[in-house]
Amino acid sequence: MTGTEFTPFASLAGGILIGVASTLLMLNLGRVMGATGILAGLIQPASGQEFGWRAALVAGMVSGPVVVWLATGDMPAVDVPVSTAALLIGGLIVGVGVTFGAGCTSGHGVCGMARLSPRSIVATLTFMVFTFATVFVVRHVIGA
């Protein structure tokens, strides 16, 4: 596998922006910045009102890379070092997992952990361990 450049400053700055956005969503709408819940509510909205803010939020998220591109002249890199099969099977498993687990990196890992929610702490530790294990198996057991 090819290495990627260690970017502590850009990553910290990006992380702080993610935290600012999560804080502002709670301040303005009283909602958790969880990508799973936002996506699930968008594809099966309980009401028109529930759809509107989620659509606006997702539109803003999707504009993010475009704004970075306009500001810097470089579109953020999206390199996918896995096969299409792994991408699709992985996507399906993520969809099932985040629905049963009621959250992902943003909902449990950032917002839930920031509230010191025991559920989110357990969920985050669990998915981190399983992601480390999966990458190890894929790259060093199967790929070795």
Added chain:
Amino acid sequence: MKLIVTYLIGLIFGVGISVSGMVNPAKVLNFFDLAGTWDPSLIFVMGGALVTTFFGYILVFGRAAPLYANNFSLPTSRDIDTKLVGGAALFGVGWGLSGFCPGGAIPALGTGNWHVFAFLAALIAGIFLAKFIQSVAAGRARAKI
């Protein structure tokens, strides 16, 4: 006004995901590859996001209510059960296979990369599959009573 503010909040999130490198599966997978091409950048993303949100929430929860809603909508479930742990474990497997998590993939759509559309289509299929399994299980539970 509320929708414009919400759009701008999404934009801040999307820029954050882009700048941090969370948008890039190669970088995400390298963070999880301790035994190989390890890239520790994601510690800074998670750390920055978590500490900012922790202190941000303390300030926000000092208020009686949000600006554009009557109350804070916080998750109410307290159960640490098989569903939570099993779901999180599955999410970890899928994240490790694909390199995308939902919060990274939604902003990544803006780059126009076809992999992101394929991943999100599979993710949405997975959400519907899980909801179908849940409704079948709920139907069985009712039939038993």
